[in-house]
C-alpha cells in the first residue's frame with residue numbers, strides 16, 4: 001500500500017496526458033463502458049460520467065429514479081475502488097463527527113474527501129484544485145449527490161496561492177499533491193499556515209521512495225562530515241528531471257525521513273501515522289512560529305529565514 005498509492009496516482013496522471021500536454025479521452029480506455037446489467041437511466045448517467053472523464057476518483061453517483069442504483073465514475077481504476085480502499089486504511093484518524101468544523105481539501109480532484117467530510121457533518125467544506133477538468137467532475141458529482149455549493153464549495157485555486165484564503169481551517173487535507181510540485185517546501189509552508197492553531201489538523205500524504213527507516217539527525221554537523229550523506233536514512237528528496245511513471249508532473253519524491261523533516265520544519269508535529277505515506281499533523285505551539293508562515297524558529301529565538 002505504501003508505495004502503490006503514490007505510484008498509481010502518478011500513473012493515472014500519465015494516462016491523462018500526451019508528451020506535450022494533455023489529451024483527454026472519454027473513459028479509462030477511451031470509450032464509454034455500458035454494462036449489460038445497467039438500466040437505461042444508469043447508461044445515460046454513465047455516458048455523462050465518461051464525457052467528462054477519465055476520472056481519478058471512483059465515486060458512486062445515484063441514478064435518477066432508480067432507488068439504490070448507482071454508477072461508478074472510475075470502476076476500472078487500477079487500484080480497485082480508489083480512494084475508498086485507501087480511505088478505509090486511515091479514515092479512522094479523522095473524527096467521525098465534524099459538526100461545526102471547517103475543512104479545506106487541497107488538490108480535491110473529483111471531491112472524494114470533500115464529500116466524505118461533508119458526510120461527517122462539517123459546517124464548511126472547501127475543495128480547491130488547479131485543474132478545471134477535475135473541478136468539473138467534482139461539481140458534477142456534487143449535483144448528482146444532491147448537494148449544493150453551500151454544502152461543499154469547489155474553487156479553482158493553486159496551492160501556491162492558498163494564502164489568498166486568509167483563513168484557517170480545523171482540518172486541512174493535502175493528499176497526493178506535494179510530489180507534483182516544483183516548489184514543495186514553499187507550498188507546504190503555506191499549507192501549514194492554514195491549519196487552525198491550536199487545535200487544527202493536517203491530513204497529509206505524499207508518494208515516498210527510498211528506505212522506510214529514519215535516523216535521528218544531529219542539530220549540526222561539521223563541514224568535514226561526509227558520511228551522513230551516504231546514510232540512506234538521512235532525509236532525501238529524489239529529483240525527477242524528466243518523468244516518473246510516465247508523468248512529467250512528478251518533481252520531488254521524498255523518503256519518509258524527508259517527509260517527516262519537512263513537516264517538522266514547517267511548524268508541524270506529526271501526531272499520528274495511520275498507514276503508510278499518511279501523516280496526521282498538528283501545528284506546533286504558535287509562540288514557536290515565525291508569524292504563521294510555518295517556518296520554525298530555532299532554539300536561539302532567531303528566525304531562520306526562508307526568504
Ligand SMILES: C[S@@+](CC[C@H](N)C(=O)[O-])C[C@H]1O[C@@H](n2cnc3c(N)ncnc32)[C@H](O)[C@@H]1O
Nearest residue numbers: 009107109129130131134158159175176177180
Ligand atoms: C494525485 S491527485 C490527488 C487527489 C486527491 N487529493 C487524492 O489524494 O486522492 C493530485 C491532485 O492535485 C492537483 N494539483 C496538482 N498540482 C496542484 C497545484 N499546484 N495546485 C492545486 N492543485 C494541484 C491535481 O489537479 C490533482 O487533482
